[in-house]
Amino acid sequence: MSPLREIVFTINGAPRRASVPLDMTALALIRDVLGFTGTKYGCGEGECGSCTILVDGASVNACLMFAVDCDGRDLTTIEGMAVTPLGERLRDAFVAHGAVQCGFCTPGIVMQAASLLAHDPHPTREAIVRGIEGNLCRCTGYVKIVDAIAAAAVGEP
Amino acid sequence: MATLPASPEAYFAPTSLDAALQLLRGGAATLLAGGTDLMPQTHAGRVRFAPTLVNLRHVPELAGIAVADGELRIGALVTVTELMQSEAVRRHAPVLVDAGDHFASGQLRNAATIGGNVCNASPAGDLLVPLLVLDARVELASMREGTRAVRTVPLREFFTGPGHTVRRPDEVLVAMSMPLPPDGFVARFCKFGTRPALDISAVAIGLGAVRRERVLSNVRVAFGAVAPTPARAPRTEAALEGRTLDAATIAAAADTARDEIRPITDVRASEWYRRELIHNLTKRVLDDVATA
Numbered sequence: 001m002s003p004l005r006e007i008v009f010t011i012n013g014a015p016r017r018a019s020v021p022l023d024m025t026a027l028a029l030i031r032d033v034l035g036f037t038g039t040k041y042g043c044g045e046g047e048c049g050s051c052t053i054l055v056d057g058a059s060v061n062a063c064l065m066f067a068v069d070c071d072g073r074d075l076t077t078i079e080g081m082a083v084t085p086l087g088e089r090l091r092d093a094f095v096a097h098g099a100v101q102c103g104f105c106t107p108g109i110v111m112q113a114a115s116l117l118a119h120d121p122h123p124t125r126e127a128i129v130r131g132i133e134g135n136l137c138r139c140t141g142y143v144k145i146v147d148a149i150a151a152a153a154v155g156e157p
Numbered sequence: 158m159a160t161l162p163a164s165p166e167a168y169f170a171p172t173s174l175d176a177a178l179q180l181l182r183g184g185a186a187t188l189l190a191g192g193t194d195l196m197p198q199t200h201a202g203r204v205r206f207a208p209t210l211v212n213l214r215h216v217p218e219l220a221g222i223a224v225a226d227g228e229l230r231i232g233a234l235v236t237v238t239e240l241m242q243s244e245a246v247r248r249h250a251p252v253l254v255d256a257g258d259h260f261a262s263g264q265l266r267n268a269a270t271i272g273g274n275v276c277n278a279s280p281a282g283d284l285l286v287p288l289l290v291l292d293a294r295v296e297l298a299s300m301r302e303g304t305r306a307v308r309t310v311p312l313r314e315f316f317t318g319p320g321h322t323v324r325r326p327d328e329v330l331v332a333m334s335m336p337l338p339p340d341g342f343v344a345r346f347c348k349f350g351t352r353p354a355l356d357i358s359a360v361a362i363g364l365g366a367v368r369r370e371r372v373l374s375n376v377r378v379a380f381g382a383v384a385p386t387p388a389r390a391p392r393t394e395a396a397l398e399g400r401t402l403d404a405a406t407i408a409a410a411a412d413t414a415r416d417e418i419r420p421i422t423d424v425r426a427s428e429w430y431r432r433e434l435i436h437n438l439t440k441r442v443l444d445d446v447a448t449a
Contacts, residue, residue, distance in 0.1 A: 002164035022210055023164040025196065045197040046265055058238070058267040064193045065268065068168055069212060112263065134262020 007071035011036070012080030020067040027051045027062035029070060030077060038078035038107045042136070049135030052108040052115075053077050059115035061134075078107035086114050090149070092157035099148035101139030109135045113149045122153055165210035174218035177211060177329055178300035184326035186211045190234055191268040194277045219272065219331060222246060229291075230334040233272025237261075237284070240271060249337050252287040252344035252363065259283055259348045272330045275315070278322045281358045281382040287346045288312055289379035289389055290365035293335040297328040307331070316386035339375070341367045343449065345442045348381075349434050350425070358382045359426040360434045364442050371402045371447060378439075383418040383431050392417045393439070402447040411440040 002021035009016055011034060018033055027044075030036045030053065042050035044063050051062040054076040081087035090110050093099070100106050109132055116123060116131035123131060128149050129142075137145060151157065165187060171177040180186060186209040189195055198204035213219055219234040222243045229249045231240065240246055241257040260266055260283045274284045275295065293312045298305055312333070315322050324330060338344070344365040350356030361381030366373040376397045378390040396410040420431035 003166060003168075005168050021164065022166075022168050023199065023206065044200070046193060046261075049262065049264060052264055059264050060268045061193070061264045064191075064196045064265075066189060066192050066196065066212075068170075068210075069189065069192060069214065071170065115263070131263060134264045 005068050005071075007068060009070045009073050009075060011075040012077060018067075020070075022066075022068055024067040025063050026053070026055075026065035026067050026070050026075075029067040030062055030075070033067075036077045036079050038082075040104055040107060042104070042108075046134075047136070048105070048108075049112060049132075050105050050108040052111040052135065054081075054111060054115060057115075057118070059112050076111075078111060081111060081114055084114075086117060086152075089152045089155065089157070090114060090117075093148040093152040094145075096157040097144050097148040097151060099140060099144040105135060105137040105139075109137065109145060113152070116149070117153055123150075125150060128153075163205050165206040166208045168210045168212070170212040170215050172215045172217075174216050174298060174329070174331065175300070175305060177213060177216050178298060178305060178327075180209065180211050181327045181329065182300055185209060186326070188213055188276070188329065190214060190270040190273045191236065193265055193269045194273060213272075213329065216329075219329070224249065224337070227337050228334045229337060230332050231271055232332050233270060233275075233330045235271050237266035237269050237271070237274075238263075240284075241266070250287075250291055250335065250344075252290060252346050252365070253284065255346045256283050256287045256348075256363075259346070271333060275312070275333065276322060276324060276330055278316050278318075278320050278386065279357075280319050280384065280386055281361065282387060283348065283358065283361065283381075285312070285316075285387040286361045286363035286379045286381040287344070288333060288335070289387060290344055290346075290363035290377045291335040291338070292365075292377065293333045295324075296331045296334060297324055298331045299325065299328045309334075313389050316388070318385050338365070339367055341369055342375075343368050343446055345446060347438050347442050349438060357425060360420075360431050360438065361387075362435065362438050362442055364446065366397065366446070368402075368446065372399065373397050373402055373446075374399055378414070380414070380418055380435060382425075383420040383435060385419075390414060390417050397443075402443060407440055407443040407447065410443060411436045414439040 004019040040050040042048035046061045187207040348361040363379040366376040381387040393414045396413040415436040
């Protein structure tokens with residue numbers, strides 16, 4: 001049994017405190033300890049992007065981050081993104097463009113798209129494709145996802 | 158969840174380099190920076206945690222990029238994203254930006270550090286080939302009898318095998334430093350895989366040289382994923398040094414490169430395919446330099 005370490009951080013704007021095993025992932029902290037199950041466990045090794053969250057504003061794979069390394073940091077998950085204007089715009093665009101099928105990859109792709117648009121509000125289609133290169137979707141073939149992100153970038157659903 | 162192998166017993170997040178080095182005096186520590194290699198390696202059981210886990214991310218001496226005394230110095234904690242956004246890197250070492258652009262994915266570039274990429278010593282590490290071309294040196298610090306000791310190792314002497322380097326367990330990689338390239342210096346990076354993102358290179362090629370008219374000098378060629386470590390290619394360099402970059406020189410250099418490498422057959426490519434790739438991509442890179 002791993003020893004526990006007390007960490008303090010914010011998640012979706014709220015300060016939190018947790019005791020975490022030293023080898024726990026940030027993803028397990030978010031899902032199993034804090035109950036934010038919008039962030040998905042896909043591959044567990046940084047290949048699929050379904051666990052994408054923002055840490056201090058930068059998108060990362062939560063499955064590759066140590067929970068102890070969340071100490072002092074500002075985390076945003078899909079639950080926090082969903083209630084921002086950008087998150088709402090992305091959600092409406094994903095719905096309007098049919099960019100969701102099974103939905104498992106969707107939270108991670110929305111988080112990565114939000115990160116892309118925060119740094120490049122008017123990306124080219126190529127930049128969108130590059131921007132979500134770390135996210136796998138096995139249903140849609142990506143075209144509708146790219147359409148949705150492009151629409152959200154210009155403020156349309 | 159399945160029981161994970163040997164969790165660390167203690168965790169430290171030092172806030173100075175001296176404090177970090179004190180923790181490493183016994184050598185029984187696992188170092189954490191971005192975590193993007195350490196997490197999958199430990200969870201898969203390929204790497205075992207030492208009793209102590211030391212998070213280096215709060216050590217200010219390991220951060221930042223600076224240009225001073227004719228050198229570009231990149232702190233160990235600099236992420237691939239920070240590298241690519243740095244004005245100093247874009248100006249003095251754009252080949253590192255090219256390599257960063259081929260590095261994994263946006264999420265990984267935001268977390269992975271240059272120090273971690275170097276210390277993990279993957280034969281296919283994406284930043285290692287351009288760092289070899291830039292003649293980078295590795296700055297290693299340790300604590301000896303209460304004072305900090307620093308040694309510098311040329312990167313070409315740093316790797317000893319897949320996942321192995323000359324870094325001692327009590328040492329921390331502080332920074333990578335490299336001379337500012339001379340006037341006329343050109344550099345190229347080329348990686349081949351089956352898809353652009355998140356792919357481990359089947360082969361990678363780096364070239365750096367001073368070009369005057371069409372003559373190359375100070376030639377540095379490095380290859381990745383075709384030997385147990387990323388390495389310079391001295392015979393290929395000799396085939397180019399001081400020569401005019403014409404069709405005959407390019408063909409001879411590409412042939413030399415194909416013969417000089419020591420590739421293996423694995424899931425990403427056969428030995429034969431790697432030799433063909435190195436031959437054809439070396440030619441392509443040299444053609445590009447010749448016509449640029």
